[in-house]
Amino acid sequence: MYRINANFLKYPGAYLFLQVAKKREAFAAAHPDRRIISLGVGDVTLPLAPAVVSAMEAAVREMGRRETFRGYPPTPGYPFLKEKILAGDFAPYGVHLEPEEIFINDGAKGDLGNLGDILSGDDVIAVCNPTYPAYVDSNVVYGRCGEYDAGKGQWSRVIYLPCVKENGFVPELPAERPDVLYLCFPNNPTGAAITRAQLQRFVDYALENGCLIVYDAAYEGFIESPDVPHTVYECAGAKRCAIEVRSFSKTAGFTGCRLGYMAIPMELEADGVKLNALWRQRLAVKSNGVPYVIQRGGEAVYSPEGRAQTRAQIAYYKKNAAAIRDGLRQAGYEAFGGTDSPYVWLRTPGGRSAWEFFDLLLERANVVGTPGSGFGPSGEGYFRLTGFGTWEDTAEALDRIRSL
Amino acid sequence: MYRINANFLKYPGAYLFLQVAKKREAFAAAHPDRRIISLGVGDVTLPLAPAVVSAMEAAVREMGRRETFRGYPPTPGYPFLKEKILAGDFAPYGVHLEPEEIFINDGAKGDLGNLGDILSGDDVIAVCNPTYPAYVDSNVVYGRCGEYDAGKGQWSRVIYLPCVKENGFVPELPAERPDVLYLCFPNNPTGAAITRAQLQRFVDYALENGCLIVYDAAYEGFIESPDVPHTVYECAGAKRCAIEVRSFSKTAGFTGCRLGYMAIPMELEADGVKLNALWRQRLAVKSNGVPYVIQRGGEAVYSPEGRAQTRAQIAYYKKNAAAIRDGLRQAGYEAFGGTDSPYVWLRTPGGRSAWEFFDLLLERANVVGTPGSGFGPSGEGYFRLTGFGTWEDTAEALDRIRSL
Numbered sequence: 080m081y082r083i084n085a086n087f088l089k090y091p092g093a094y095l096f097l098q099v100a101k102k103r104e105a106f107a108a109a110h111p112d113r114r115i116i117s118l119g120v121g122d123v124t125l126p127l128a129p130a131v132v133s134a135m136e137a138a139v140r141e142m143g144r145r146e147t148f149r150g151y152p153p154t155p156g157y158p159f160l161k162e163k164i165l166a167g168d169f170a171p172y173g174v175h176l177e178p179e180e181i182f183i184n185d186g187a188k189g190d191l192g193n194l195g196d197i198l199s200g201d202d203v204i205a206v207c208n209p210t211y212p213a214y215v216d217s218n219v220v221y222g223r224c225g226e227y228d229a230g231k232g233q234w235s236r237v238i239y240l241p242c243v244k245e246n247g248f249v250p251e252l253p254a255e256r257p258d259v260l261y262l263c264f265p266n267n268p269t270g271a272a273i274t275r276a277q278l279q280r281f282v283d284y285a286l287e288n289g290c291l292i293v294y295d296a297a298y299e300g301f302i303e304s305p306d307v308p309h310t311v312y313e314c315a316g317a318k319r320c321a322i323e324v325r326s327f328s329k330t331a332g333f334t335g336c337r338l339g340y341m342a343i344p345m346e347l348e349a350d351g352v353k354l355n356a357l358w359r360q361r362l363a364v365k366s367n368g369v370p371y372v373i374q375r376g377g378e379a380v381y382s383p384e385g386r387a388q389t390r391a392q393i394a395y396y397k398k399n400a401a402a403i404r405d406g407l408r409q410a411g412y413e414a415f416g417g418t419d420s421p422y423v424w425l426r427t428p429g430g431r432s433a434w435e436f437f438d439l440l441l442e443r444a445n446v447v448g449t450p451g452s453g454f455g456p457s458g459e460g461y462f463r464l465t466g467f468g469t470w471e472d473t474a475e476a477l478d479r480i481r482s483l
Numbered sequence: 484m485y486r487i488n489a490n491f492l493k494y495p496g497a498y499l500f501l502q503v504a505k506k507r508e509a510f511a512a513a514h515p516d517r518r519i520i521s522l523g524v525g526d527v528t529l530p531l532a533p534a535v536v537s538a539m540e541a542a543v544r545e546m547g548r549r550e551t552f553r554g555y556p557p558t559p560g561y562p563f564l565k566e567k568i569l570a571g572d573f574a575p576y577g578v579h580l581e582p583e584e585i586f587i588n589d590g591a592k593g594d595l596g597n598l599g600d601i602l603s604g605d606d607v608i609a610v611c612n613p614t615y616p617a618y619v620d621s622n623v624v625y626g627r628c629g630e631y632d633a634g635k636g637q638w639s640r641v642i643y644l645p646c647v648k649e650n651g652f653v654p655e656l657p658a659e660r661p662d663v664l665y666l667c668f669p670n671n672p673t674g675a676a677i678t679r680a681q682l683q684r685f686v687d688y689a690l691e692n693g694c695l696i697v698y699d700a701a702y703e704g705f706i707e708s709p710d711v712p713h714t715v716y717e718c719a720g721a722k723r724c725a726i727e728v729r730s731f732s733k734t735a736g737f738t739g740c741r742l743g744y745m746a747i748p749m750e751l752e753a754d755g756v757k758l759n760a761l762w763r764q765r766l767a768v769k770s771n772g773v774p775y776v777i778q779r780g781g782e783a784v785y786s787p788e789g790r791a792q793t794r795a796q797i798a799y800y801k802k803n804a805a806a807i808r809d810g811l812r813q814a815g816y817e818a819f820g821g822t823d824s825p826y827v828w829l830r831t832p833g834g835r836s837a838w839e840f841f842d843l844l845l846e847r848a849n850v851v852g853t854p855g856s857g858f859g860p861s862g863e864g865y866f867r868l869t870g871f872g873t874w875e876d877t878a879e880a881l882d883r884i885r886s887l
Contacts, residue, residue, distance in 0.1 A: 082605060083756055087765075088756070097767060122554035125549065126546060126548050135543045139531075139536055139540050142740070143536035145530045147530075148530040150738040150739050185771075188769065189771070196624055198485065198486070199485070199487055199489065258484070334554040335555065335774065336774050367738070372776060372777075373777075
C-alpha cells in the first residue's frame with residue numbers, strides 16, 4: 080500500500096487565513112444584516128492599472144492570431160520582462176544582475192515554498208517571530224521543522240527570532256546558527272522596515288556563518304524612507320548569500336493575476352553546486368512557465384504610464400494605512416508600521432489575546448483583522464490591519480473601532 | 484553551511500527537450516540558410532479559439548474596473564470553471580464528481596511533479612517505458628528513484644513497464660508491485676490508446692495491490708475510438724485508486740496560457756488520511772491559485788462556440804498526424820499512433836539508434852523530431868513526430884523525409 084508524506088500529519092490545524100475566513104463566514108451567516116469590513120487578508124482592492132489592462136488586452140489579441148500566437152513560454156520567463164525588471168527594480172539602486180539570474184514565477188508564495196525542493200531536508204531554518212506563515216508551513220512538508228509544540232506554538236527545529244516593540248520589530252542576529260534565514264522587509268505582518276545598515280549586519284552574519292538568506296521583498300513598492308534598502312543586493316556581499324523573492328501582487332495589484340520572480344545570483348553555491356543551476360533543473364522537471372498574457376501585463380508595470388498608475392495605487396493604500404495608524408493612536412492604541420508598508424500592527428487593548436480581540440472586533444465592530452498570534456507566538460497581544468481596503472471602508476472601520 | 488538536496492546531483496544530464504533544442508540551435512547557427520521544420524516538442528501552433536479570446540478580453544476588462552476586479556483567486560480554482568469541467572468532461576461519460584474533488588492548476592506538468600510532495604519518499608513508482616520524462620524526473624527530487632544507471636538508462640528503484648509493438652504499446656500488469664503507477668493514455672510518446680477493458684485491468688490491479696494510479700489524460704480531446712475511455716473514472720472502482728490529471732494545453736491550445744486540473748476523489752485514502760485533504764493543505768501553504776483571466780478563458784472552452792472551435796483545431800492536428808503516419812507507411816516505415824492522438828511513433832529505419840535518426844533527419848531533411856530513447860530505454864529504435872505543426876509544414880516535412 081502506498082504511503083503519504085507523514086510530515087503532513089504534523090500540521091497543527093488550519094492555515095491562518097482559512098481560520099479567519101471561517102470565523103468571518105460563520106458570523107456573516109448568523110448576522111446577514113451586518114456589513115462586515117475586511118482589513119484582514121492582504122488582498123488589494125483597486126483594479127488593474129489602465130496600462131496593464133491595455134497590455135494584457137493586446138497580448139490576448141496576439142494569442143488569437145496565428146502570426147503572433149505563442150505556445151509554451153520559456154520556463155524561466157520571457158526576456159522582455161526580465162529586461163524591464165533588471166532596469167526597473169535593480170539598476171536604479173546600483174545593482175547589476177543578469178537575465179539568467181531572474182526566474183519569473185506565478186507569485187511569491189509558490190516559489191517561496193518550492194525553494195525547499197532544492198535544499199537539504201536537514202537544513203535548519205530561522206524565521207522572524209511573528210512572520211508570514213508560509214515560510215514555516217511550507218518547510219514542514221520537507222521535514223525540516225521537526226515537531227509542533229502546541230503549548231509553545233512553535234516547531235522544535237525552527238529558530239525563531241523575536242520581533243517586538245523593544246527591538247523595533249527588527250530581530251537580533253540569531254544566537255544559534257541557522258542554515259536558511261527567512262527575512263521579509265518591509266515586514267509582513269508588523270509593517271516594520273529595515274535599514275540598509277541593519278540588513279548589512281544580517282548579510283555579514285550569513286557570509287560568516289554559511290547561511291542562505293531568503294529575502295522576501297514583496298512590499299518593496301511601499302518603501303519611502305531613504306535609509307531603507309529596495310533590494311538585499313544593495314548590501315555588500317549579498318549575491319554570495321541571498322536569494323530575493325519579489326511579487327507584483329502588492330506593488331501592481333496582481334493578486335488575481337499571479338506574477339512574481341526570484342533572483343538567484345550565480346555566485347550562490349553550496350556543496351560545490353550553483354543554486355541557480357539547481358533551480359533551473361527543478362523548473363525543467365516541474366514547470367512550464369507563466370502565461371504570456373500575464374507576463375505582458377507585468378512588463379507594462381515598468382512603462383512610464385504603468386509606473387505612474389501603480390505608484391498612485393500604492394499611495395492610496397499608504398494613505399489608508401497611515402490613517403489607520405494615526406486614528407488608532409488618537410484613540411489611545413499603540414500602533415506601528417504604515418510608513419514603508421501597507422500594514423499597521425497594533426497592541427491589543429486591555430491585555431486581550433489576539434484571538435479575543437479578533438472576536439471582539441468582528442462581533443462589535445463587524446471589522447475583520449488578523450490576530451497577531453497567527454503569525455507566531457511573539458505576535459500574541461498584537462493585531463494586524465491593512466491599508467488595502469477602500470478609503471471609505473477604512474474610514475468607517477476606524478470610526479467603528481474608535482467607538483468600541 | 485547550508486546543504487542542497489543531494490538528489491539533484493543524481494540527474495544524468497539535460498532534460499530531453501532541452502537536449503533537442505540545443506542540437507537544433509547548433510544546427511541552425513551552422514546553417515542559417517536552411518528552413519528547419521519542427522515536429523518535435525509537442526507544442527501547438529494554432530491560435531487561441533475566438534471564443535477563448537473574447538472571454539479573456541472580457542476578463543481583462545473586468546480586472547480593470549473597480550466593481551468587477553478580483554483579487555486572490557480561490558486557491559483550488561473558481562467554481563464557475565469547476566462546474567463546466569464536471570458537466571463537460573465527466574458527466575457525459577456517466578461520471579459524477581464533486582467540485583471539491585477538482586483542483587484547477589497552471590498546467591499538468593507542475594502538479595504531476597508537485598504531487599510527489601504529499602506522498603512518502605519511500606513509495607516506489609512504476610512508469611511506462613517509454614514515457615513522458617517528467618514523471619520520473621520529478622520524483623528524483625524526492626529520492627524515490629534511487630540511483631541512475633547510465634548503462635541501462637534506468638533508475639534503480641523505478642519499475643519500468645515496457646510498451647512495445649508486441650503489446651500494442653499498452654503495458655502488461657507489473658510483475659513487481661509498485662506503490663504509485665503512472666499511466667498516460669492516449670499515450671505520449673507512442674500515440675497508443677488504451678481500451679476501457681484494458682484500463683479496468685489496471686484499476687482492478689491497483690485496488691487489489693494498494694497502488695495509487697496517477698492517470699494523465701492530457702490528450703483526452705484526441706480520442707475518437709468508441710472503446711477508449713475519456714476518463715479513468717469510467718472504470719469501476721477507479722475513484723478508490725486513481726488521481727486524474729488533465730490539461731487545456733493540447734485540447735484547447737493553452738500551452739502559452741498554462742491551465743489544467745487534477746481530480747482527487749474523496750474516496751482516496753492512505754494511512755487513514757484523505758489525499759484530497761493533503762493536497763488542499765499543500766495548496767494552502769504553497770500556492771495562491773491560477774489567474775482569473777486564464778480561468779475565464781478555460782470556461783469559454785466549454786461554451787458551444789468554444790467547443791466547436793477547439794474541436795476543429797484538434798481535427799486539424801489529427802489530420803496532420805494521420806498524414807504523417809500514412810505517408811510514412813507508404814514510404815516503407817513502420818508507424819503507429821495518430822488515431823486517438825496527435826503523436827506518431829515510428830521505427831527508425833536501418834537499425835539506426837534514435838539519436839542517430841534524429842541527427843540524420845535534422846541534417847538531411849532539416850526536420851526536428853524527438854528520439855524515442857529520450858523517453859526511456861524501450862523507446863530506443865523509435866522516434867516521435869507530432870501533428871502540431873501547420874498542414875503546410877507537415878506536408879513539406881513528409882516530402883523531405885520521403886526523399887531521404
